[in-house]
Amino acid sequence: MTNIGNNIKKLRKVRGLSQQAFADLFNLSRGNISSYEELRAEPKIETIMIIANYFGIPLQSLIQENLSVNQILNFSDYFEPAIVTNSTKKLAGIPLLTREVMMNNTDLLKQIEGAPQLQLPIQSKHKFLAIEFSELIAAPLELEVKEQSILIFEGIEMEYLHLLHNNLGLFLSEEEVFVGKYEQNGEQISLILSSWKKSLFSLSDIRYYWKLYGKFEKV
Template sequence: MSKIGYNIKKLRNVKNLSQQAFADIFNLTRGNISSYEELRAEPKLESIIKIANYFSIPLEHLLTKQLSVNEILNFNDYFNEEGQKKLQKNFANIPFISREAIHHIKEGTFDVQKLDLIAFPMYSSHKFIALELTHEIAAPANVDIPEYTILFFEQVQIDTLHMLDNHFGMFLTNTEIFIGTYNQNKTTINLKLNEWKSEDFNTENLQSFWKLYAKFEKKL
């Protein structure tokens, strides 16, 4: 049996598409998508080709392997095959906050342990998390980063607090997420979204604060 049903569901989740929204793109019905995901049926070859082309995924991969988040986001295009082989042992599996996961945060059902993982070359023992930037995430007006860029955040460390001032960061809990700018004033630190919203840093909420580490913007 092919992997098409699994991959359709994975594509929907990463791209934050309902069954109906996915069906509308390819002139199918919500019932069609449900039957594919539940492995009760498979789409016609014509539809499979349309799905592969729409998401820029090789047809063979769509049919024969379980797609990773990297493949769905076309990250694999960035690293050539030879480079991947050399770097693979240094790739870190990083929790990835997709657009679907952002909805879970707003609904209060977010669980970082259930996030998909994205593989990326990281050479640090610190804790990281990746985020797909969308308009649904509150951010300061001066964050000049294109939508759908993948941002990598490093969890704030006590020994590097003196390096936070004026850097972009993220505040993340099970019910809230926003991007802001760190402000340091003598012994106090806060992450500021705007004049009305900020969060004060302290050791009790340390795990909620992240510092922008890197970004991945696909070149078209």
């Protein structure tokens, strides 16, 4: 028995994807995903290879290991050119806020529109934002990210608010930026940096909140 079913379920939940949304990425049905996650069936090796390359996870790890959240959140350069070239997946342009931009500008929201873009193999209708991490950004120790790493954040969508709990996220407004962990208490959601710094989520300010999608750093 492999770990592919459990890993697919974990991948889907960490990425905030429903079974149908995950299935759509790989031309599968929701029933296929359900059967994999319930360990009633396993995908064909060709499908496993495509999933592994889409998420930048070594094939052997996806099949055999019990993947951690940290592994899933880390981008890598594992994509095999043959599989990527033959896929129908398009590259998404993601605005990048560099260290220099964050150091020299007070209204960072205005910089997103004209920012240089990263081209990454992401298929999603959601918004994404990339940030070059530095000491200028306050972040919890558990983030475990190196200087000059690129953090990829996904815009918050209303239908996925229930999946934010315990996920790392970004607060980015005209005057403030920090990384924290989402905590849900009843209907109240907060993005918490520390015991003395947090931001209470509200739908009216949803554009200020992002969820960590992945990170890219030199090995």
